Amino acid sequence: MNEFTIPIVFSVVIGTLSRIYMFRTDYRQYPTYPHGMIIHLALGFIAAALGALVVPSIMSEEFTAVTFLTLAASQFREVRNMERKTLTEMDTLELVPRGASYIEGIAVTFEGRNYLVIFISFVTSLAYLSLNIWASLVAAVLSFLVAKKYMTGSKLGKIATIEHSELSFEGAGLYVDNIYIMNIGIPERQEEILNHGLGFVISPKNFDARMTIGNLGQRQAILHDLAISLGVYRDSGTPALVPLIKRDLDDGRIGVFILPQNKNVDLAKKIISQVPTLENAIRMPTETKEKGSDQS
Amino acid sequence: MILEKVILAAITNSVNKVPVGGNVFVCDSKEEMDKVAAELEAILDGIAHKLSNDVYIIVKH
Numbered sequence: 001m002n003e004f005t006i007p008i009v010f011s012v013v014i015g016t017l018s019r020i021y022m023f024r025t026d027y028r029q030y031p032t033y034p035h036g037m038i039i040h041l042a043l044g045f046i047a048a049a050l051g052a053l054v055v056p057s058i059m060s061e062e063f064t065a066v067t068f069l070t071l072a073a074s075q076f077r078e079v080r081n082m083e084r085k086t087l088t089e090m091d092t093l094e095l096v097p098r099g100a101s102y103i104e105g106i107a108v109t110f111e112g113r114n115y116l117v118i119f120i121s122f123v124t125s126l127a128y129l130s131l132n133i134w135a136s137l138v139a140a141v142l143s144f145l146v147a148k149k150y151m152t153g154s155k156l157g158k159i160a161t162i163e164h165s166e167l168s169f170e171g172a173g174l175y176v177d178n179i180y181i182m183n184i185g186i187p188e189r190q191e192e193i194l195n196h197g198l199g200f201v202i203s204p205k206n207f208d209a210r211m212t213i214g215n216l217g218q219r220q221a222i223l224h225d226l227a228i229s230l231g232v233y234r235d236s237g238t239p240a241l242v243p244l245i246k247r248d249l250d251d252g253r254i255g256v257f258i259l260p261q262n263k264n265v266d267l268a269k270k271i272i273s274q275v276p277t278l279e280n281a282i283r284m285p286t287e288t289k290e291k292g293s294d295q296s
Numbered sequence: 297m298i299l300e301k302v303i304l305a306a307i308t309n310s311v312n313k314v315p316v317g318g319n320v321f322v323c324d325s326k327e328e329m330d331k332v333a334a335e336l337e338a339i340l341d342g343i344a345h346k347l348s349n350d351v352y353i354i355v356k357h
Contacts, residue, residue, distance in 0.1 A: 172346035185346035185353075186334050239357055240343045 101217020
């Protein structure tokens with residue numbers, strides 16, 4: 001035992017607890033696997049230990065020791081690869097896949113959370129060693145709140161409005177509002193779709209949102225979340241019943257067509273508005289500087 | 297082998313309207329066409345699209 005033992009242990013505990021808090025098994029059903037959770041808990045513990053060790057190593061003038069943080073970076077990049085690989089492999093077995101963009105988003109989140117843990121335990125140990133245990137508790141809570149803010153991204157409901165719209169057929173063409181979805185030939189299938197299907201029109205609130213919701217990855221994420229929450233009326237080998245989203249080229253609205261098990265319009269609207277805006281789908285064409293084209 | 301966007305079969309009750317050489321199923325009536333198309337859709341994992349009142353095609357997407 002030396003003067004650093006208690007602060008380090010304290011910071012590691014705080015860091016690990018924050019990682020546990022960040023596990024939230026929700027409708028995405030991930031991570032629900034006990035072993036997957038153990039992996040992430042262990043990595044969270046390592047991250048917390050790394051964060052906690054920074055300040056003591058500086059205080060004992062072991063400056064080179066800080067280079068172990070670079071090790072952490074490569075270690076946690078590996079986490080992202082691991083998550084991406086697992087989810088991609090599982091995606092082929094989903095009735096409505098997540099899509100590569102959504103998977104990348106989840107994988108990046110897993111990596112990012114470990115850095116948040118490093119940050120939290122670093123701040124905690126800094127406050128403990130420079131002030132006292134009470135200061136470190138306050139610092140832990142504050143950094144926790146900051147982490148929480150960065151943990152939750154933006155939602156689709158913020159950038160677009162969602163309206164329910166009836167499905168209709170014009171000849172063999174299936175339409176949501178005036179957006180063409182696909183050609184369904186057999187009358188029996190058409191009836192099935194009209195009975196079980198739901199249609200929604202998502203209208204972007206501004207020009208940036210128009211690009212974001214047009215992204216194919218973002219559209220797949222909407223379908224996946226809807227299918228996970230409401231169930232889906234299809235089986236393998238029924239491609240005609242695959243939920244689809246198509247775009248109105250004139251104004252950027254998108255038409256959602258889905259066949260849910262639970263045909264609850266209000267719930268579906270709520271789910272769509274809660275779909276995360278994927279980081280890699282966000283586009284901001286309006287941020288382009290007018291001079292931009294001259295400089296390139 | 298993964299097939300994409302391929303016409304797997306055509307179903308018609310008007311034999312002049314489909315190309316010669318594909319997997320063409322000629323039917324006598326509209327009802328028979330619906331039935332054959334539904335069966336083929338299930339068997340081939342494709343979608344039955346209606347080109348006109350006389351022609352259905354089964355496409356793998």
